[in-house]
Amino acid sequence: MADLRSNFAGITSPNPFWLASAPPTDKAYNVERAFKAGWGGVVWKTLGEDPPIVNTTSRYGAVSLNGQRIAGFNNIELITDRPLDVNLQEIKQIKRDWPDRAVLVSLMVPCEEAPWRKILAAVEDTGADGMELNFGCPHGMSERGMGSAVGQVPEYVEMVTRWCKSMTQMPVFVKLTPNVTNILAPARAARLGGADAVSLINTINSIVSVDLDIMAPTPTVDGKGSHGGYCGPAVKPIALHLVAEIARDPECAGMGISGIGGIETWRDAAEFISLGADNVQVCTGVMHYGFKIVDDMIDGLNNWMDSKEHGEVVDFHRAAIPNLVAWQDLNINHELVARIDQDKCIKCGLCYVACEDTAHQAISITGKGTDRRFGTIDAECVGCNLCAHVCPVEDCITMEAVDNGKPYLNWAQDPRNPNSAAAE
Amino acid sequence: MADIQAERLGATQLAENFADVHRPFDHGGAVVEANRCYFCYDAPCINACPTGIDIPGFIRAIATGNVNGAAMTILKENILGGSCARVCPTEILCQGDCVRNGPGDRAVEIGLLQRHATDYLSAIGQHPFERAPDSGKSVAVVGAGPAGLACAHALARNGHDVTIFEGQPKPGGLNEYGIAAYKLPNDYAQGEVAFITAIGGIEIRYDLALGRDISLAQLRLDYDAVFLGLGQGGVRNLGVPGADLAGVDNAVDYISKLRQAKDLGALSVGATIVVIGGGNTAIDIAVQTKRLGAEDVTLVYRRGPEQMSATDHEQDFAQTNGVRIKHWLRPVRLEGDGNVTAAVFAGVRLEGDGLVDTGVEQNIPCDMVFKAVGQAFVPLTDDSPAVSGGRIDADDMGQTSLSDVWAGGDCVAGEDLTVQAVQDGKVAAGAIHKFLVGS
Ligand SMILES: Cc1cc2nc3c(=O)[nH]c(=O)nc-3n(C[C@H](O)[C@H](O)[C@H](O)COP(=O)(O)OP(=O)(O)OC[C@H]3O[C@@H](n4cnc5c(N)ncnc54)[C@H](O)[C@@H]3O)c2cc1C
Ligand SMILES: Cc1cc2nc3c(=O)[nH]c(=O)nc-3n(C[C@H](O)[C@H](O)[C@H](O)COP(=O)(O)O)c2cc1C
Ligand code: SF4
Ligand code: SF4
Ligand code: SF4
Numbered sequence: 001m002a003d004l005r006s007n008f009a010g011i012t013s014p015n016p017f018w019l020a021s022a023p024p025t026d027k028a029y030n031v032e033r034a035f036k037a038g039w040g041g042v043v044w045k046t047l048g049e050d051p052p053i054v055n056t057t058s059r060y061g062a063v064s065l066n067g068q069r070i071a072g073f074n075n076i077e078l079i080t081d082r083p084l085d086v087n088l089q090e091i092k093q094i095k096r097d098w099p100d101r102a103v104l105v106s107l108m109v110p111c112e113e114a115p116w117r118k119i120l121a122a123v124e125d126t127g128a129d130g131m132e133l134n135f136g137c138p139h140g141m142s143e144r145g146m147g148s149a150v151g152q153v154p155e156y157v158e159m160v161t162r163w164c165k166s167m168t169q170m171p172v173f174v175k176l177t178p179n180v181t182n183i184l185a186p187a188r189a190a191r192l193g194g195a196d197a198v199s200l201i202n203t204i205n206s207i208v209s210v211d212l213d214i215m216a217p218t219p220t221v222d223g224k225g226s227h228g229g230y231c232g233p234a235v236k237p238i239a240l241h242l243v244a245e246i247a248r249d250p251e252c253a254g255m256g257i258s259g260i261g262g263i264e265t266w267r268d269a270a271e272f273i274s275l276g277a278d279n280v281q282v283c284t285g286v287m288h289y290g291f292k293i294v295d296d297m298i299d300g301l302n303n304w305m306d307s308k309e310h311g312e313v314v315d316f317h318r319a320a321i322p323n324l325v326a327w328q329d330l331n332i333n334h335e336l337v338a339r340i341d342q343d344k345c346i347k348c349g350l351c352y353v354a355c356e357d358t359a360h361q362a363i364s365i366t367g368k369g370t371d372r373r374f375g376t377i378d379a380e381c382v383g384c385n386l387c388a389h390v391c392p393v394e395d396c397i398t399m400e401a402v403d404n405g406k407p408y409l410n411w412a413q414d415p416r417n418p419n420s421a422a423a424e
Numbered sequence: 425m426a427d428i429q430a431e432r433l434g435a436t437q438l439a440e441n442f443a444d445v446h447r448p449f450d451h452g453g454a455v456v457e458a459n460r461c462y463f464c465y466d467a468p469c470i471n472a473c474p475t476g477i478d479i480p481g482f483i484r485a486i487a488t489g490n491v492n493g494a495a496m497t498i499l500k501e502n503i504l505g506g507s508c509a510r511v512c513p514t515e516i517l518c519q520g521d522c523v524r525n526g527p528g529d530r531a532v533e534i535g536l537l538q539r540h541a542t543d544y545l546s547a548i549g550q551h552p553f554e555r556a557p558d559s560g561k562s563v564a565v566v567g568a569g570p571a572g573l574a575c576a577h578a579l580a581r582n583g584h585d586v587t588i589f590e591g592q593p594k595p596g597g598l599n600e601y602g603i604a605a606y607k608l609p610n611d612y613a614q615g616e617v618a619f620i621t622a623i624g625g626i627e628i629r630y631d632l633a634l635g636r637d638i639s640l641a642q643l644r645l646d647y648d649a650v651f652l653g654l655g656q657g658g659v660r661n662l663g664v665p666g667a668d669l670a671g672v673d674n675a676v677d678y679i680s681k682l683r684q685a686k687d688l689g690a691l692s693v694g695a696t697i698v699v700i701g702g703g704n705t706a707i708d709i710a711v712q713t714k715r716l717g718a719e720d721v722t723l724v725y726r727r728g729p730e731q732m733s734a735t736d737h738e739q740d741f742a743q744t745n746g747v748r749i750k751h752w753l754r755p756v757r758l759e760g761d762g763n764v765t766a767a768v769f770a771g772v773r774l775e776g777d778g779l780v781d782t783g784v785e786q787n788i789p790c791d792m793v794f795k796a797v798g799q800a801f802v803p804l805t806d807d808s809p810a811v812s813g814g815r816i817d818a819d820d821m822g823q824t825s826l827s828d829v830w831a832g833g834d835c836v837a838g839e840d841l842t843v844q845a846v847q848d849g850k851v852a853a854g855a856i857h858k859f860l861v862g863s
Contacts, residue, residue, distance in 0.1 A: 066459040066487070067455060067456040067459040346523040346524070346526055347468065347523055348462045348464040348465070348467075348523045349464050349465030349466055349467075350462060350463070350464065350465060352465055353465035369468060369471055370468050370521055392462050
């Protein structure tokens with residue numbers, strides 16, 4: 001049995017699975033249910049100044065893919081719409097009732113010292129474990145000069161982080177927006193400001209679909225739509241990349257990372273952790289399936305860690321980082337060819353048409369009808385992998401390494417590169 | 425005393441027993457199922473559909489919400505796509521060759537998806553095809569069954585004028601008189617005929633039988649071409665003593681009565697029933713009498729389950745309906761005094777290719793016996809095109825020995841299936857069109 005306990009920026013929790021600041025953490029009732037279900041911690045739905053904001057109906061849009069509901073999710077909600085005092089009292093009560101769980105409070109107030117000082121004092125009084133600066137929300141609040149409007153300006157990120165660090169003893173997390181060209185700019189700014197950790201990603205600017213009957217983007221509010229923030233399984237690849245960028249940046253070294261974006265399973269979580277996240281946060285996954293998904297996240301991670309003989313989460317933390325390299329460091333002499341397992345092949349022809357129409361004409365058909373047979377033409381195969389991705393049968397097409405006897409050679413060394421040492 | 429009675433079941437139970445056997449998809453269900461299709465290259469399911477519908481094409485259109493386009497893709501190849509979606513033995517046709525038949529998987533529900541699309545279009549209530557300008561040519565089609573209707577529609581589309589001569593008072597052929605009631609409930613056949621003829625240029629004249637009221641020679645004089653879609657009006661003989669006893673009937677005749685009954689409760693049915701035969705007609709009569717309230721139905725076939733022409737799916741369906749199936753029994757005689765009281769069979773086994781008696785006899789007491797040992801084409805008496813093997817001789821394009829006469833469907837050789845009849849009618853219409861426009 002692996003040990004899933006987490007100590008992150010001095011905050012302990014029974015497992016590395018937290019709920020991200022969002023509707024699931026909007027009030028004591030939800031958080032109580034989440035903790036009963038087994039979640040290790042929560043980042044409370046973002047608090048702001050009174051009077052509370054007002055939300056619209058409807059608020060959510062979604063992308064369904066091939067019958068899979070909510071492959072991607074989008075919202076035009078703002079921060080909490082409940083009075084500050086009510087939230088603070090509930091946070092205090094929750095932390096008292098659940099001392100072993102992590103309770104962080106997400107905050108967003110205007111970019112001036114006074115409001116930050118005021119709200120930090122109030123949060124400290126709740127006994128919460130830490131705070132997260134919401135510099136990420138890309139809609140509604142950003143037009144008011146908060147959220148991603150701050151997160152997109154590194155100087156502001158650094159300034160507000162520094163204020164907060166000087167005003168409170170609590171660990172300070174900075175939640176980053178992915179709506180920037182280079183994530184390292186705000187991440188380094190947070191580091192310079194003294195952040196204990198960054199959390200990422202917040203949602204991505206998005207329009208999920210257009211209602212072609214009324215010609216308005218969805219979700220529609222009385223016939224009109226607005227851009228929203230995109231999240232859910234579809235954003236995981238983007239989030240993984242951004243997390244990894246920060247994790248391997250020497251200037252960000254020493255700062256923690258809370259990984260967020262499309263996490264729904266223990267496997268997703270393990271991938272984030274292997275690329276440098278200290279823990280993970282989940283929002284859409286629970287909005288889709290409820291809090292119970294944490295059962296399998298805990299159990300699955302445990303079993304996988306046992307199978308790999310990892311005693312603790314830190315044992316595989318950053319484990320994939322050494323293998324994440326720049327393109328020019330890849331071995332250009334490595335050769336793969338596609339292999340089709342004829343016993344598994346169901347003769348759908350998808351590999352054939354993909355390679356024939358859009359790749360390298362490296363798959364042949366022999367025979368006809370249900371007796372047809374698909375084979376690879378090694379001389380034409382460039383090992384691109386396309387066929388293996390389109391094949392609907394698990395492990396039917398595999399990529400086999402060709403033993404060409406050639407040594408490791410990267411692009412910098414390759415004579416075909418006009419700028420390489422060998423070419424000179 | 426034979427126990428043959430009407431009203432074995434109440435009206436509510438009967439309505440339930442004869443309601444649609446298949447549960448149609450709602451839109452969401454159809455999209456989920458459509459997304460199971462892999463969109464195969466040169467898809468094997470297409471080759472397994474006698475009408476060659478672009479199956480991955482129409483399924484993808486359902487998945488994208490282009491349901492109308494899906495229906496058109498189907499109807500373009502098979503104007504009776506709606507009834508075929510309900511009656512085709514998909515397990516031996518398209519779905520039988522679906523690549524998703526492997527272990528732990530199941531074929532895409534092509535039939536139900538086809539039904540979803542065609543139902544969608546028919547709910548719109550408009551005929552989707554346009555006729556070409558009037559060609560000035562006219563064609564006589566004999567028989568308003570699937571073959572005749574498919575042929576007529578394709579010809580009408582090409583601008584020809586079609587007159588259908590139908591021996592019965594209603595159109596549809598076996599869709600109206602033969603197919604099991606729960607496969608085409610709610611007067612589906614008549615609705616479909618109305619949909620097909622809505623293209624215009626098709627006139628159906630009823631109660632006019634070729635050979636009785638009209639002659640082929642006359643039709644050839646009056647029309648530029650003739651298509652024969654006569655089906656198989658006759659039944660094969662059982663050839664055993666006692667077949668003329670009361671309570672002994674042809675399965676197809678009883679089914680036809682059942683299909684036309686306004687009140688199913690008024691049909692008399694025996695308490696104990698023996699069905700002789702191994703095809704889908706045998707299954708259909710067995711299940712339908714069971715569903716009318718017969719207490720005990722035994723289907724008896726002279727060979728084993730593998731040799732039955734009824735598909736595995738149909739055999740399972742009979743068994744889940746409480747029909748007992750007995751194999752390797754050859755009928756020897758029907759016993760009774762006035763009404764049949766028992767069917768007597770000789771046990772047989774396979775030796776080489778032939779059957780030999782085992783010497784054991786089985787006597788199955790019963791109130792009714794249904795013969796379902798096959799239909800037969802009734803040859804025309806005058807001016808008939810050449811016939812061989814009991815069916816009209818036709819080439820790949822449906823052309824008979826007469827230069828201006830084509831034929832298709834059950835009256836020519838080939839699979840006796842609705843979808844095959846449609847294909848025959850469609851192919852012949854193509855050939856007739858060429859013949860008429862002279863290209
Ligand atoms: C009981 C039963 C159940 C079946 N179930 C299925 C099933 O589930 N699925 C499936 O695919 N197939 C089934 N079949 C087979 C299918 O019904 C036929 O293959 C199909 O109907 C053939 O179409 P057709 O147009 O050739 O003939 P028919 O449908 O028989 O139509 C022939 C038409 O011609 C008319 N006609 C005949 N002779 C004359 C004449 N001399 N003058 C004028 N009109 C004439 C008839 O009245 C009829 O309207 C079943 C058949 C039977 C008997
Ligand atoms: C409806 C909704 C409301 C959200 N509100 C907040 C918020 O108030 N503060 C915040 O920091 N992030 C907010 N988020 C962003 C999430 O915390 C999270 O960063 C993002 O959804 C990516 O994670 P996921 O893919 O697991 O959903 C919200 C997301 C959703 C879907
Ligand atoms: S790996 Fe690429 S090139 Fe090789 S067979 Fe597959 S699709 Fe074609
Ligand atoms: S995609 Fe896979 S299953 Fe389909 S034909 Fe190719 S190898 Fe076979
Ligand atoms: S064989 Fe099956 S999966 Fe392939 S196209 Fe046809 S229905 Fe779709």
